[in-house]
Amino acid sequence: MTPLPPDFPNRGPAAPGTVYLVGAGPGDPELLTLRALRIIGEADVLVFDHLVSDAILSLVKPDAERIYAGKERGNHAVPQEDLNLMLVRLARQNLRVVRLKGGDPYTFGRGGEEVETLKEHGVPFEVVPGITAAAGVAAFAGIPLTHRNYAQACVFVTGHLKDGSMNLDWPGLARRRQTVIIYMGLHGLAHLCEQLIAHGLPADWPAAIVQQGTTPNQRTVTGTLATLPDLATVAGLKPPTLIIVGEVVRLKDKLSWFPEITA
Ligand code: SAH
Numbered sequence: 001m002t003p004l005p006p007d008f009p010n011r012g013p014a015a016p017g018t019v020y021l022v023g024a025g026p027g028d029p030e031l032l033t034l035r036a037l038r039i040i041g042e043a044d045v046l047v048f049d050h051l052v053s054d055a056i057l058s059l060v061k062p063d064a065e066r067i068y069a070g071k072e073r074g075n076h077a078v079p080q081e082d083l084n085l086m087l088v089r090l091a092r093q094n095l096r097v098v099r100l101k102g103g104d105p106y107t108f109g110r111g112g113e114e115v116e117t118l119k120e121h122g123v124p125f126e127v128v129p130g131i132t133a134a135a136g137v138a139a140f141a142g143i144p145l146t147h148r149n150y151a152q153a154c155v156f157v158t159g160h161l162k163d164g165s166m167n168l169d170w171p172g173l174a175r176r177r178q179t180v181i182i183y184m185g186l187h188g189l190a191h192l193c194e195q196l197i198a199h200g201l202p203a204d205w206p207a208a209i210v211q212q213g214t215t216p217n218q219r220t221v222t223g224t225l226a227t228l229p230d231l232a233t234v235a236g237l238k239p240p241t242l243i244i245v246g247e248v249v250r251l252k253d254k255l256s257w258f259p260e261i262t263a
Helices: 034-042 080-092 111-120 133-141 186-198 228-235 247-255
Strands: 019-023 045-048 065-068 097-101 125-128 153-158 178-183 206-211 219-224 241-245
Touching: 019 034, 019 080, 019 111, 034 097, 034 125, 045 080, 080 097, 080 111, 111 125, 133 178, 133 206, 133 241, 186 206, 186 228, 186 241, 206 228, 206 247, 219 228, 219 247, 241 247
Parallel strands: 019 097, 019 125, 045 065, 045 097, 153 178
Antiparallel strands: 178 241, 206 219, 206 241
C-alpha cells in the first residue's frame, strides 16, 4: 500500500459505527481504489448491490456479514427507504459498515439519498469514489469519451424507462461534437435511437453498446443509430450494458486492446 502524506483526512483504518459508501468500480477488481480495497477488507458488515463482482466480494473478511441489497431491473431486494434505515441501524450497533455499490456511488447510484439519511440520523460516514462504468468502458473498449477532433463534451444520462418512455432533453442530446453515454439503456435502446434521429442526428451516426465492460464477458456491438437496436437484439447482450453515441465510437478499431468475447 502506498505511504500516504499524514495531512490527508480520513486516511486511517475503518472506524466502528461509521458507514463507508464505497464505489466498487465497473467489475475488474484491480480497478478498485486503494482506499476501497482497504475499507472493504476491514468491514464487519457489507451491504452490496448485484453489480458488485464475486472477485470483489471475496475481499471481505471471512467472518464479515454480507447483506444483498439487490437493484436488478424490477427486482429490488430491499426498498431504498428500508435500506437507508438499515445502514443507520447497523452503524448504531458499532459496526464498520461498508455500503458497496457498482461503479461510483454518486453516479446513478442513489448514494446521495443514503447519505442524506445518515446525516439526518447523525451517523458518521465517508464516501469513497469509484471508477464509473463510463470511464471503465471507455478505457477497456477503446472508445474515448472526448476527443479533440470528435467530441468536446460528454453527457451521462439514464435510459431507465418510466411509463414506457424516457424523459430526456432530446434536443440537448441530439447534438454533434459531443458523446452521449446512456446508463440503464438496453431496454429502451430502440426508443433512444429513434428519438435521437427524430431530433436531428443522422441515421448513420455511430453508436455502440458494451456488455459487462472490464470483465471477461466484455463484448461490444457497434453500428449506427439506425442499426444498433437490431444488432443488439440479435447479439442477445446481457446486462449490465452501457450505450455510447457519438463519433468517438469510430476510434474503437484503432484503440481497442482488451480481449472481448464475440458471442
Ligand atoms: N453507479 C454505477 C452505475 C449504476 S446504474 C456506476 O457509476 O457505474 C447501473 C448501470 O450502470 C447499468 O445498467 C449499466 O448501464 C451501467 N454499468 C455498470 N457497470 C457496467 C459494466 N461493467 N459494463 C457496462 N455497463 C455497466
